[in-house]
Amino acid sequence: MDQEGIRHVVQFRLKHKPDSAEAEAFLEEGRKSLSSIPVVKFFEVLRQISSKNKFDFAFSMEFLTQADYEAYDRHPVHVQFVEEFWKREVEDFLETDLKIWKD
Structure with missing residues (x-):
């Protein structure tokens, strides 16, 4: 099998309740910001x-x-998201980076 890519997964718990407006705003900002980075x-x-x-x-x-x-x-967008949102709103996290294999 050959490596085809990398999957980056970050599991996290916010300082906000999971169903709160603050959690929804954080998730939307993460989606909008991080998915805009061309290599993602x-x-x-x-x-x-x-x-x-x-x-x-x-x-x-x-x-x-x-x-x-x-x-x-x-990337500046990632760095900005971490500084402005992640460090302020995430209580705990686990980061996993995995090789993706193809047949």
Whole structure:
């Protein structure tokens, strides 16, 4: 199998209640901002439904290459989102980066 890309998943819990207007605004800002970065593919906002997981939400996205992932990480829109929203509103998180394999 050959590596086809990278899936970046960040599960998180906000300082706001999951069904609040503040949580909805955060999720929408994340979707709008992060999906606008050209190297981001297949961006999704996800809601956790398992009682076995302490996180309420996740952002999931894919990158074609390691270089694309690194470009995303330092992209001004990503940096601004982290500084203006993430650091202020996220209580806890788990970041996972996974290789995507093709047959």
